Amino acid sequence: MVSLSHPGRLRRAPENFLDDAQVRAVQSGRRDFLRQALVAAGAAASTGALAQATGEKLILEPQPHATTLGQPVAATGYGMPSKYERNLMRRESPGLTRVSAASVAFSPLQGMFGIITASGLHFERHHQGWHDLDPSQHRLMVNGSDETLLKRPSVFTIDDLMRMPAVSRMHFIECGANTGMEWGNVAVPTVQYTHGMLSCSEFTGVRLRDVLDFCGADYRKGRYVLAEGGDGSGLTRTIPMELVESGEVLLAYGMNGEMLRPENGYPLRLVVPGVQGVSWVKWLRRIEVGDQPYGAREEVMHYIDMMPDGTHRQYTSIQECKSVITSPSGGQTLLDRGFYNITGLAWSGRGKIRRVDVSVDGGRNWRTATLQTPVLSKCLTRFSLPWVWNGEAAILQSRAVDSTGYVQPQMRQLRAVRGTRSIYHNNAIQSWKVAPGGEVSNVQI
Amino acid sequence: MVSLSHPGRLRRAPENFLDDAQVRAVQSGRRDFLRQALVAAGAAASTGALAQATGEKLILEPQPHATTLGQPVAATGYGMPSKYERNLMRRESPGLTRVSAASVAFSPLQGMFGIITASGLHFERHHQGWHDLDPSQHRLMVNGSDETLLKRPSVFTIDDLMRMPAVSRMHFIECGANTGMEWGNVAVPTVQYTHGMLSCSEFTGVRLRDVLDFCGADYRKGRYVLAEGGDGSGLTRTIPMELVESGEVLLAYGMNGEMLRPENGYPLRLVVPGVQGVSWVKWLRRIEVGDQPYGAREEVMHYIDMMPDGTHRQYTSIQECKSVITSPSGGQTLLDRGFYNITGLAWSGRGKIRRVDVSVDGGRNWRTATLQTPVLSKCLTRFSLPWVWNGEAAILQSRAVDSTGYVQPQMRQLRAVRGTRSIYHNNAIQSWKVAPGGEVSNVQI
Numbered sequence: 001m002v003s004l005s006h007p008g009r010l011r012r013a014p015e016n017f018l019d020d021a022q023v024r025a026v027q028s029g030r031r032d033f034l035r036q037a038l039v040a041a042g043a044a045a046s047t048g049a050l051a052q053a054t055g056e057k058l059i060l061e062p063q064p065h066a067t068t069l070g071q072p073v074a075a076t077g078y079g080m081p082s083k084y085e086r087n088l089m090r091r092e093s094p095g096l097t098r099v100s101a102a103s104v105a106f107s108p109l110q111g112m113f114g115i116i117t118a119s120g121l122h123f124e125r126h127h128q129g130w131h132d133l134d135p136s137q138h139r140l141m142v143n144g145s146d147e148t149l150l151k152r153p154s155v156f157t158i159d160d161l162m163r164m165p166a167v168s169r170m171h172f173i174e175c176g177a178n179t180g181m182e183w184g185n186v187a188v189p190t191v192q193y194t195h196g197m198l199s200c201s202e203f204t205g206v207r208l209r210d211v212l213d214f215c216g217a218d219y220r221k222g223r224y225v226l227a228e229g230g231d232g233s234g235l236t237r238t239i240p241m242e243l244v245e246s247g248e249v250l251l252a253y254g255m256n257g258e259m260l261r262p263e264n265g266y267p268l269r270l271v272v273p274g275v276q277g278v279s280w281v282k283w284l285r286r287i288e289v290g291d292q293p294y295g296a297r298e299e300v301m302h303y304i305d306m307m308p309d310g311t312h313r314q315y316t317s318i319q320e321c322k323s324v325i326t327s328p329s330g331g332q333t334l335l336d337r338g339f340y341n342i343t344g345l346a347w348s349g350r351g352k353i354r355r356v357d358v359s360v361d362g363g364r365n366w367r368t369a370t371l372q373t374p375v376l377s378k379c380l381t382r383f384s385l386p387w388v389w390n391g392e393a394a395i396l397q398s399r400a401v402d403s404t405g406y407v408q409p410q411m412r413q414l415r416a417v418r419g420t421r422s423i424y425h426n427n428a429i430q431s432w433k434v435a436p437g438g439e440v441s442n443v444q445i
Numbered sequence: 446m447v448s449l450s451h452p453g454r455l456r457r458a459p460e461n462f463l464d465d466a467q468v469r470a471v472q473s474g475r476r477d478f479l480r481q482a483l484v485a486a487g488a489a490a491s492t493g494a495l496a497q498a499t500g501e502k503l504i505l506e507p508q509p510h511a512t513t514l515g516q517p518v519a520a521t522g523y524g525m526p527s528k529y530e531r532n533l534m535r536r537e538s539p540g541l542t543r544v545s546a547a548s549v550a551f552s553p554l555q556g557m558f559g560i561i562t563a564s565g566l567h568f569e570r571h572h573q574g575w576h577d578l579d580p581s582q583h584r585l586m587v588n589g590s591d592e593t594l595l596k597r598p599s600v601f602t603i604d605d606l607m608r609m610p611a612v613s614r615m616h617f618i619e620c621g622a623n624t625g626m627e628w629g630n631v632a633v634p635t636v637q638y639t640h641g642m643l644s645c646s647e648f649t650g651v652r653l654r655d656v657l658d659f660c661g662a663d664y665r666k667g668r669y670v671l672a673e674g675g676d677g678s679g680l681t682r683t684i685p686m687e688l689v690e691s692g693e694v695l696l697a698y699g700m701n702g703e704m705l706r707p708e709n710g711y712p713l714r715l716v717v718p719g720v721q722g723v724s725w726v727k728w729l730r731r732i733e734v735g736d737q738p739y740g741a742r743e744e745v746m747h748y749i750d751m752m753p754d755g756t757h758r759q760y761t762s763i764q765e766c767k768s769v770i771t772s773p774s775g776g777q778t779l780l781d782r783g784f785y786n787i788t789g790l791a792w793s794g795r796g797k798i799r800r801v802d803v804s805v806d807g808g809r810n811w812r813t814a815t816l817q818t819p820v821l822s823k824c825l826t827r828f829s830l831p832w833v834w835n836g837e838a839a840i841l842q843s844r845a846v847d848s849t850g851y852v853q854p855q856m857r858q859l860r861a862v863r864g865t866r867s868i869y870h871n872n873a874i875q876s877w878k879v880a881p882g883g884e885v886s887n888v889q890i
Contacts, residue, residue, distance in 0.1 A: 071577075071708075073537050073570075073708075074536060077531075077535060079535075079564060079565040079566075079706050081523065081704065082577050082711050083577055084712075089522030090519055090522060090524075091519060101517050103518045105518035112702045113613060113703070114613030114647040114649045114699060114701070116647045119524060120565075124519065126515065126518060128514055130515045130520075131510035131515045132516075132528055135527075135529055136529075163785060165786050165829065165831055168558060168559030169817075201561075202560065230508070230511055232510070232514060254558035254559060256559075257557045257563045258533065258557065259530050259533075261527070266527050267529075341608060372613045372614075384610065
């Protein structure tokens with residue numbers, strides 16, 4: 001049990017559902033009276049001993065929900081969040097792109113828990129908008145760039161694929177451009193916009209390896225796979241065959257227990273664990289086996305890094321080890337001193353998270369955070385660390401270490417190598433400044 | 446790679462997005478032509494070599510989604526499933542109870558994947574309906590039945606609880622009455638209605654132990670906890686203190702990365718891993734520490750088992766090891782012979798799933814299924830087994846074994862001990878009969 005060093009931390013209730021007699025019963029421990037009283041009275045409330053103890057005025061209205069019949073089951077065949085949670089939504093960054101069809105909607109990491117992203121809050125990045133495709137009409141074609149590379153070119157229906165052996169795996173997906181604004185010292189205000197092109201789900205589908213085996217792929221000559229999307233952007237990416245052979249690459253139709261959402265590529269997307277989101281081709285319509293990289297537009301002209309010497313860093317698809325504190329984070333305010341639960345997310349495209357360190361003084365001193373279980377490969381890991389805020393200025397940072405021993409770099413270390421003109425592949429340590437007034441803001445140190 | 450012994454299994458596509466030249470290119474492997482053609486042509490379709498090979502007529506319309514701009518990002522701040530998936534929903538069993546507010550909506554297990562239940566499909570069981578409570582007005586009171594059992598009676602706001610150290614854990618929740626109709630030989634037609642009072646989520650909240658420590662509970666004398674719900678049913682349940690001391694019992698506000706849904710107790714519910722759902726008190730408003738069991742209505746008069754000798758089996762809260770095949774399952778039809786992926790769910794209230802065996806001949810012969818990872822304690826585990834259907838009658842069964850060595854019983858074995866007049870705690874093996882025509886139905890053997 002962490003010691004809660006700030007007893008005043010708990011504000012007393014401004015209202016209470018107990019009447020005077022019940023409050024006295026609570027405090028004197030007369031159980032029988034208390035029990036009947038509560039079962040009977042439901043929500044009766046009045047000024048009571050508990051309130052006098054706190055010096056707060058109590059509200060007199062009873063609670064209707066404790067005295068009435070509620071909503072029926074299956075009021076909605078498909079449930080939705082509370083009306084009080086409508087502010088927690090994915091949001092577009094206005095003006096980020098010319099048209100909203102070729103844009104981004106960020107996940108609200110500041111209000112999310114654990115590692116699973118509710119599918120309604122999964123981030124969006126489309127190159128030419130999203131479509132709700134009819135799964136009975138959708139097809140996946142599998143062919144070789146040369147008849148010797150794949151013996152049996154085939155066209156699969158979604159039903160065909162759903163009859164094959166399926167696997168379910170929890171993995172993160174991060175856009176290669178996540179945290180991209182920070183390269184140029186643009187301190188985006190909230191974690192939703194700095195790191196919100198990040199989500200994590202349980203994906204279900206068929207191993208691409210099984211399908212290529214079935215089609216008679218030649219793995220000796222066919223060292224590359226081309227994945228092609230069905231939308232108007234004609235998105236294509238090269239996938240190295242080693243990733244397919246590992247069994248990790250999936251033709252996925254399921255996400256968090258149900259079919260993929262339209263914005264996430266329904267009815268079929270590629271899942272390439274550890275690799276940037278653009279390679280997780282949505283509305284997947286074709287897989288080709290080839291004997292050389294394809295040099296597709298989205299890997300030669302985009303998703304590349306402009307280095308200090310003016311050259312381009314290409315084919316860097318793996319999302320390196322990274323972490324971010326999601327609370328407290330930019331835009332939030334600490335209302336009073338005392339105990340806070342520092343929490344955030346860590347992930348690595350190369351394996352599992354081994355350790356996360358947290359600093360409250362801008363990186364001078366570090367403490368090791370607690371990792372929530374399960375800790376899975378190429379999946380988000382939730383970390384947390386108890387912190388007592390003394391009311392003074394602080395700079396919060398998290399630093400992740402993955403199972404390869406790689407340590408997440410400070411922004412200045414990353415800039416020393418990669419410069420300031422990139423858009424993609426920023427995995428630097430994020431700094432949140434806490435002002436003496438409690439306001440939290442994004443700073444670059 | 447499992448051998449797919451039925452080449453005819455793959456139906457050729459009734460339409461195709463390639464034109465003749467492209468199809469020839471596919472088959473002759475002229476990559477350059479093919480690549481330009483595909484990037485340019487998008488969705489052009491016509492009768493082609495591929496179709497001639499299959500003898501099927503092709504549809505001529507191009508695919509609009511490959512030639513147009515799609516929907517914008519954040520078209521909905523909160524995403525929803527495809528319009529083609531509207532049939533997959535939780536459903537009430539008509540006439541099961543007198544009013545729909547005190548009823549059940551079952552999860553559609555037959556169409557679900559992996560282990561995580563999409564929150565929109567989480568099963569519902571209410572005693573007096575559900576409410577969408579204002580979290581800023583909700584309070585949790587913690588007291589002792591006697592002032593010596595808890596030093597500091599306290600009232601917590603949701604904000605108070607959300608500032609405390611949080612944990613996230615994946616657990617199943619199953620209603621004690623799940624599969625209850627089967628006791629009396631009522632073979633409910635589909636797995637949604639036989640086993641659909643079962644869901645699994647990542648829950649986030651505060652350990653009840655931490656809150657009781659903070660309030661100064663006496664664990665030597667206070668061996669029981671009373672949990673009380675805020676809705677009109679005045680639902681109360683006794684929780685043994687050992688479970689609280691283990692650190693597993695949570696005051697949960699989060700589910701699958703977002704706040705609890707109203708139907709699941711928003712803004713606060715108790716999470717009691719391994720224990721039947723009724724103890725996971727929703728709209729939680731009070732926790733009391735006591736020195737004896739409370740004998741609440743929902744544990745003395747309900748959620749008890751009528752034994753053959755007329756006595757009642759009480760206080761049996763742990764959900765014993767259980768499993769069910771979700772596909773193929775009742776109401777489905779196998780359209781042709783050949784390969785099928787038998788898949789289902791296994792769980793135990795006493796720990797992890799160690800093994801799942803599958804039989805296709807009503808329990809005479811068993812094969813060990815593959816378990817999907819992660820395999821977590823008191824959490825669903827997804828299993829699967831490849832099966833080639835030869836077109837003859839078959840009876841599909843799954844049998845789970847948990848980490849204590851407990852083996853899920855056959856229905857006849859369970860009835861021999863517990864009789865046929867119970868409603869609750871049926872964890873027997875489920876049998877699905879496959880008729881020669883491919884129709885799957887619920888049979889009791």
